[in-house]
Amino acid sequence: MKMAIIDYGLGNLRSIKRGLEAVRAEVFITHERERITDADAIVLPGVGAFEEAAKNLEPLSETILDQIWAGKPLLGVCLGLQLLFTTSTEGGLHKGLDVFKGQVIQLPPTVKVPHIGWNSLKFVKPDDPLLENIPDGTYVYFVHSYYGDAEDSGDVVSKTFHGIEFSSVVSKSHVFATQFHPERSGEIGLQILKNFVEYVTS
């Protein structure tokens, strides 16, 4: 079982790689179409700004979407979640991969932004494979200023409150995404990564 972490030229991929390795996944970092196609699962990481990321990801978009439609499991993390939505309003209006219907919008100005730190999950779909052995109300680590506003409530796995209640985990069939960083969320985060690995291997 091999997982491809997609490298589109932004930021720190070492921590997500180490997190997945800690739960015994075999992972490699790549930006090559063939290697993405060869992998058993895809991880779409992300830090930084939407526009730059979407631009860098563009040459790989078709491959990623083909793989998703072919049934390959995918985990999006942080900006990786946002890139899976229809559009984003960060720095102008930009197109995402449109796997999840909805727009990526900014957190309200009534609270501190960026939303940095440990916040709790309120389960909406407690039987989602990603939440296996995770207690409702658990704390995970967030760093973001925007969130994906899911149009289809059936996609929402958990919500989190920061000025507004937003979707902190979304899933649709074999595509999962977290707005928080599981690789930086301690033992709970590792359990979430393990759940994804087990979903892929089962």
Add this chain to the structure above:
Amino acid sequence: MLAKRVIPCLDMMNGRVVKGIGFKNLRDAGDPVELASHYYKHGADEIVFLDVTASYENRDILIDVVERTADSIFIPFTVGGGIRSTEDIRRILCSGADKITINTGAVKDPDLIQKSARVFGSQCIVSSIDIKRVYVRGKSEVSDKTVLDTPQGRCWWDVYIYGGRTQTNIDALNWAERVVQLGAGEIVVSSLDFDGTKQGYDLVFLRELSERVPVPIIASSGAGTPEHILKALTIGKADAALAASIFHYGTYTVMEIKEYLARNGVPVRL
């Protein structure tokens, strides 16, 4: 609800953790990676490494520590000390750190914050501000400076650089607003008046700053008791508290502090 964070800070010299008060009587306190792992397992919400030597020759040692830390802990960690360029930042982030802190480098070259926030994102650029009170007689005002009442007298806050050795005559509240405009995603405040005194944090400054800027504030310097941390997070309205000696000397564990905060109604991750 967003939890308040408790962050142990490890001062490093030549790849080893050192402890002492105000740069004096520094003693070897062990391997940074081992200590970071220890704090990770015992409830730390983040870890901060501060390279107090911060010389060019020591960069490779620092990078090695960052890489080994990234491989062994699964909470965010921040690296600071001697950062002068976007290339310095790139090296540290690519080695696995989540954030960097800049102090002197930003005062000397404010564009550094803007450039690095644009390239790496505001979320990983932490502005570290060292402050010292300048007391003012009577009711007089000082032009361009915010003068406030404190229990010790009226004062404004001057920004210090080069590890607290050089004053700049820059109003710290104005500077904080500026670094946020330039793209800093968080601010760490260290008080030279309170550092190492174990008398508590500079609550007046923290509260004023917290109300002025939209980004999270991390209180640093001065924690001697769990109550000091509680006050920084409640009266001072800080989002996180950073401390060194209270943890290194084993006076309190991170978990003891967090349990104390929870008993006093502060949301924490237990």
